Amino acid sequence: MSTQEAMVNAFIEGAAELDEATAVMIAQRKALLGPAYRLMYERPLHFVRGEGVWLYDPDGNAYLDAYNNVTSIGHCHPKVVEAIREQVGILATNTRYLHGAVLAYAKRLLATMPDEVEHLMFTCTGSDANDLAIRIAQSHTGGEGIIVTETAYHGITQAVSEFSPSLGENVNLGAHVRTVPAPDSYRVDNVAEEFTAGVNAAIADLKRHGIKPALFICDGIFASDGVFDGPRGFLKGAVDAIHAAGGLYIADEVQSGFARTGEAMWGFQRHDVIPDIVTMGKPMGNGFPVAGVAARAEVLAEFGKKARYFNTFGGNAVAVAAASAVLDVIEGENLLENSRVIGLYLKDGFQALARKHACLGDIRGAGLFLGVEIVSDRAGKTPDAAAATRIINGLRDENVLISGCAKAANVLKIRPPIVFSRENADELIEKLDRVLHRLS
Structure with missing residues (x-):
């Protein structure tokens, strides 16, 4: 397995069909920046603007960012x-x-x-x-x-x-x-x-x-x-x-x-x-x-x-x-308390989903840094990296950004900006539910 294939939630060239504009930009990036860089998602995203918990592509489509902890208090605060x-x-x-x-x-x-x-x-x-x-x-x-x-x-x-x-x-x-x-x-x-x-x-x-x-x-x-x-x-x-x-x-x-x-x-x-x-x-x-x-x-x-x-x-x-x-x-903005409260709300929402979807194993984390274990067998706690990858990319298609982690590459890594609201959390929970139904 190559280094690129071993990465969690990595773009793998040739693994998915891309639109022409994306394919051209990837080719240009590879030619200009060389082979060491990596991209995320089966179909990489192109963003031109950020605001709060949202990232926007060139067509103005908004993506709910539940992953990037660099701009922790929101994009372009x-x-x-x-x-x-x-x-x-x-x-x-x-x-x-x-x-x-x-x-x-x-x-x-x-x-x-x-x-x-x-x-x-x-x-x-x-x-x-x-x-x-x-x-x-x-x-x-x-x-x-x-x-x-x-x-x-x-x-x-x-x-x-x-x-x-x-x-x-x-x-x-x-x-x-x-x-x-x-x-x-x-x-x-x-x-x-x-x-x-x-x-x-x-x-x-x-x-x-x-x-x-x-x-x-x-x-x-x-x-x-x-x-x-x-x-x-x-x-x-x-x-x-x-x-x-x-x-x-x-x-x-x-x-x-x-x-x-x-x-x-x-x-x-x-x-x-x-x-x-x-x-x-x-x-x-x-x-x-x-x-x-x-x-x-x-x-x-x-x-x-x-x-x-x-x-x-x-x-x-x-x-x-x-x-x-x-x-x-x-x-x-009292963001320490917001992180605690919305983190607990998200965790409760994921636990409710786990009662409906058997692939959700352990739900863990603190504040607005959560991990959701994806398993093929709850009794055996068997990691399922393939299912985790499908969920991450399914959410990407629902305009929600998360990623993955862990030695077995089977844990959903969820760390939104700490300005995340209850409404944002509801959207994430609802769309995760939709993806899980579609993949079951």
Whole structure:
């Protein structure tokens, strides 16, 4: 199987009939951009405009976006747009000059985290943030070993791709990387015990090979592994294990942060653990490239003595204006509560559908990040990737966007903008029901 075929919800050339305009654009894209890029859906989509929870194609057809977490507070949110427009007309320069807005934002963001997390450094992307985070962790611990879940995604830089197993078998994991099974609450009775045992086994294997453990990193919702949200507190044993081995716990909040999971601003807060390092990106600027690394002071101290960090664009005044506007909107529009309430409403709706459609297995997630397990046999909990692909593309034909994830590629990944309304949720539920009826 090729890398493209192995991707969840990937366009596979020749697998579906395309209209002429789409086929021409795909050919041009391939000729101009080369072979490494990927497209989504059996019949890829062309969008020219976004607003709120909607994306629009060239003919003006609206698609309900229940997938893109980059523009987490909605496409082209006017407050973010205006903040960027205003600041780019005043000053846009690197962070080697003093700027009050940068300091004000850092103080404001750190106030949302545990008191132990005292410093914030800026990058442009989540990949940059995780790259910087592992440099800091390895400097502090003197170790190299990294532990991740077996279908994790943490970024695309050389260093970070080495511990992003979801990139596929053709992207090699580093010799210093160990993977542990995802915390599969659908199939495992005692998730905390088994996950802790997995991390301890990975630590032991690193040591057996003469590699000192440096860090355990995971995202707070295990997004690529299949969207696993709990039980609450199950991470504590794994965090204690890496600390006992002299390593650090890095909370990758690129996907689960900024009010996404509904109960708290950050995904790790649902598990009653305090990270040594927190990384963030994507929704931080609602599409504008800004990301960050927050860390305990003692963790950052050694790196600060030995290394000079500089990022031309990371955390410049325009980026900070966008990021500040995002926090304004989350607070001003009460989006943490909206994520919680609408997430529960969606989950209830999916559970109601599961009583009608046998292919829907486990319904899980937190806030507006949900996973729906598609199975061919509920009793055996047998993953059905083919059915999941048909459902995802069936919803695409109903003008609703979701995607898939998990090691078995059978979990519907649903993460709409956190401005999603009850009316939006009803449309998603209704159209999913329609697709399931049609495919049954």
